[in-house]
Amino acid sequence: MNNENLKNKYSGKFIVLDGPDGCGKTTQVKLLAQWLNEQGVSTECFRDPGDTAIGEKIRQILLNPEHIAMSTAAEVLLYMAARAQLWEEKIAPALTQKKCAILDRWLSSTCAYQGYAGGFGINQVIQLATDSLKMPWPDLTIILDVDLETSANRLQDKPDRMEAKSREYHQKVREGFLKLARRQKNFLVVDATGDIETVQKKILQLISEVGFT
Numbered sequence: 001m002n003n004e005n006l007k008n009k010y011s012g013k014f015i016v017l018d019g020p021d022g023c024g025k026t027t028q029v030k031l032l033a034q035w036l037n038e039q040g041v042s043t044e045c046f047r048d049p050g051d052t053a054i055g056e057k058i059r060q061i062l063l064n065p066e067h068i069a070m071s072t073a074a075e076v077l078l079y080m081a082a083r084a085q086l087w088e089e090k091i092a093p094a095l096t097q098k099k100c101a102i103l104d105r106w107l108s109s110t111c112a113y114q115g116y117a118g119g120f121g122i123n124q125v126i127q128l129a130t131d132s133l134k135m136p137w138p139d140l141t142i143i144l145d146v147d148l149e150t151s152a153n154r155l156q157d158k159p160d161r162m163e164a165k166s167r168e169y170h171q172k173v174r175e176g177f178l179k180l181a182r183r184q185k186n187f188l189v190v191d192a193t194g195d196i197e198t199v200q201k202k203i204l205q206l207i208s209e210v211g212f213t
């Protein structure tokens with residue numbers, strides 16, 4: 001695909017990279033944005049939760065290891081609140097300017113963590129998102145799939161409140177992502193167990209080949 005086609009294809013598109021903790025999505029978001037910029041596609045990257053003053057405060061509440069009492073329902077509502085703010089303040093304006101918005105996590109995370117692993121229910125999370133977000137589903141979601149051993153080796157020694165949850169919880173998070181990818185449109189799964197360059201190549205191949213429905 002030449003640069004002009006790629007530019008047309010990705011301008012004003014909403015792309016999400018998501019997956020279990022330690023899947024490498026933050027690195028891959030940066031590399032993808034860099035590559036798209038080199039192809040002439042104007043991009044903006046955001047992390048969810050975060051990247052707004054309100055969202056960063058909500059993120060601190062969510063990830064503070066002292067907040068062990070937080071219920072799954074409270075998690076769902078706080079993640080969704082940060083996301084609604086991020087859409088309004090940052091993503092919608094970027095898309096209006098025909099930029100390609102690349103997100104580090106999105107609704108798929110709430111489905112996998114709180115909906116599936118936390119037991120809130122994937123359908124219940126989606127219902128809430130449909131009622132509270134203007135664009136619950138991105139144009140494309142790429143799930144970076146890793147096993148627990150690989151992700152544990154990639155994580156830092158001081159886990160945040162979500163990373164500190166049990167092995168069983170994180171196993172279910174992975175299953176939740178794969179389950180969601182099977183049932184949702186515009187979801188692709190990449191094996192992210194390889195090194196950074198190998199995973200990047202796989203992502204770029206999908207980005208070049210995928211068609212939007």
Ligand code: TMP
Nearest residue numbers: 021048049079105106109110113162163
């Ligand atoms: P991050 O460090 O990858 O930015 O994500 C912060 C943590 O929050 C990570 O452990 C995953 C978790 N999380 C959820 O549990 N639900 C969500 O909806 C999102 C976006 C993240």
